[in-house]
Amino acid sequence: MRSPGCTRSICPGAFRRVRAPTRTSRSLVTITKSQLSSLHARWRYLSAEAVVGGIRGLVTLGRVDDLHILGAGPAGAFLALRAAHRGLRPHIHDPRGLRVWPATYGILDAQHLPSWLLPYLSAPYELRVVARETVSPDFHYRILDNAAVVEAVRQVAVVHTESVDAEGIRQLSSVSAASSALPVVDCTGAPRDNAAFQIAVGVVMDKAAEPTFMDWSPSGELPSFLYVQNLPDGTLFEETLLAHRLRPSAEEYHRVVAQLREQLRDRLDAQGVVARDAFDSAVLREEHVCIPMGTRAQARDGSVCFGARAGLINPATGYSVAHSAAWADTLLDEILGIRQSWRRWVAAQANKELAFWLRNLGAELIMRAEGDTLQDFFQHFFRLETQHQVAYLEGHNGLGVARTMWTLRKHTGIRHAFLQPLWRSPWRILGHTLRRGRRQCQASRRYTEKPR
Numbered sequence: 001m002r003s004p005g006c007t008r009s010i011c012p013g014a015f016r017r018v019r020a021p022t023r024t025s026r027s028l029v030t031i032t033k034s035q036l037s038s039l040h041a042r043w044r045y046l047s048a049e050a051v052v053g054g055i056r057g058l059v060t061l062g063r064v065d066d067l068h069i070l071g072a073g074p075a076g077a078f079l080a081l082r083a084a085h086r087g088l089r090p091h092i093h094d095p096r097g098l099r100v101w102p103a104t105y106g107i108l109d110a111q112h113l114p115s116w117l118l119p120y121l122s123a124p125y126e127l128r129v130v131a132r133e134t135v136s137p138d139f140h141y142r143i144l145d146n147a148a149v150v151e152a153v154r155q156v157a158v159v160h161t162e163s164v165d166a167e168g169i170r171q172l173s174s175v176s177a178a179s180s181a182l183p184v185v186d187c188t189g190a191p192r193d194n195a196a197f198q199i200a201v202g203v204v205m206d207k208a209a210e211p212t213f214m215d216w217s218p219s220g221e222l223p224s225f226l227y228v229q230n231l232p233d234g235t236l237f238e239e240t241l242l243a244h245r246l247r248p249s250a251e252e253y254h255r256v257v258a259q260l261r262e263q264l265r266d267r268l269d270a271q272g273v274v275a276r277d278a279f280d281s282a283v284l285r286e287e288h289v290c291i292p293m294g295t296r297a298q299a300r301d302g303s304v305c306f307g308a309r310a311g312l313i314n315p316a317t318g319y320s321v322a323h324s325a326a327w328a329d330t331l332l333d334e335i336l337g338i339r340q341s342w343r344r345w346v347a348a349q350a351n352k353e354l355a356f357w358l359r360n361l362g363a364e365l366i367m368r369a370e371g372d373t374l375q376d377f378f379q380h381f382f383r384l385e386t387q388h389q390v391a392y393l394e395g396h397n398g399l400g401v402a403r404t405m406w407t408l409r410k411h412t413g414i415r416h417a418f419l420q421p422l423w424r425s426p427w428r429i430l431g432h433t434l435r436r437g438r439r440q441c442q443a444s445r446r447y448t449e450k451p452r
């Protein structure tokens, strides 16, 4: 299952005091799980950071625990960086190896970004929203430096170019049981069955344009918006369908992509960016986006899920990268058995769960809305106080999301077309929401291979 030719690159500083790394190196100091939990019991009133520091100190005295991570996407990469920071030795398994992601990952600067992430982000800049009128939200935007993250991971992780299935997880976790009892972390992306899909067609052109988070001016049959970013090699114009239920066929996916491309061509013509006839020749490169949203996987024996696989993608934006970064340390705390108190932990889990279901309910309503309904809805949304906007766009604090929904209802009125399906067919909406959100056993690649 392991490829003999895996690349192995370990940061010289990270394991300086460790003997030659072997597969199950646990040489000078050994801590059993029960010792770790008694440590936890004694110190649970200390700050988590202090406990982490203590454990890290012991680790660097001579023990290296292997942490196996499946998937070299952003979630797996962030987890590897943070694991290495704590003195663990991350192993990343991915059939595509560790390569620089071609997608442009944007991050809202309003989010609670961990300080270690900041060096990997562009400087913050403003963007606008066009709904019925144009507004400048009170938060900024940043772009992830994919190459820098991947290079940093290369310095600290052992990379295995291989796919890992349930049997592979069992083998890896039984190896772990001998060395460290750490579960395998499954970051292999969101399940695609029953997903809502964010679908977009983006083109990079050598044309100047103002960065735009969402431009909801109508552009055609599909209720899509325009997203604009300035990149080093030009400007990215992306026609985006926020949430769409695909029938299970590749033809439907290709039909939607072709229609979005037409709408993008019409829109850029109408905005005077590039004439319809000159569109094709002006395209420097093109990307197609198909992000499964609202689903999460059942953890297989010996593993825990993280990133998009754990349901972190927010259907209001299609984003998960910032959340994976923000929660990497929380997951490591849980894996290492470090928690401040059960009560706080249970409250945090309940809050996350509430956020997950509310986000999915929102996605159901988005999928049923016409273009002008969405335009009006987002007009109201971007008039809310910034704290409410951010709570919804972050989408991981259930109480915050609920507060935003409640406040928004006051602005739109309960009869707004966006909310109508909720009153007309509540059982159908709830049924779809529940079906999508339940944990799935296996991801199936039912449509085409995910375009990147």
Ligand SMILES: Cc1cc2nc3c(=O)[nH]c(=O)nc-3n(C[C@H](O)[C@H](O)[C@H](O)COP(=O)(O)OP(=O)(O)OC[C@H]3O[C@@H](n4cnc5c(N)ncnc54)[C@H](O)[C@@H]3O)c2cc1C
Pocket (backbone or CB within 6 Å): 070, 071, 072, 073, 074, 075, 076, 093, 094, 095, 096, 103, 104, 105, 106, 107, 162, 163, 164, 165, 187, 188, 189, 190, 287, 288, 289, 290, 291, 306, 307, 308, 309, 313, 318, 319, 320, 321, 322, 324, 451, 452
């Ligand atoms: C073009 C594009 C633009 C996007 N823009 C943004 C954005 O601006 N901001 C944002 O937050 N999000 C954005 N997204 C969404 C983005 O996909 C997800 O947020 C993010 O990639 C999820 O990261 P992940 O690491 O959880 O999963 P993925 O990125 O899906 O990575 C999963 C990895 O697991 C590997 N894998 C699969 N099966 C196995 C297996 N059996 N064994 C081992 N490895 C396996 C895959 O090869 C893959 O490398 C964008 C997506 C696309 C496609």
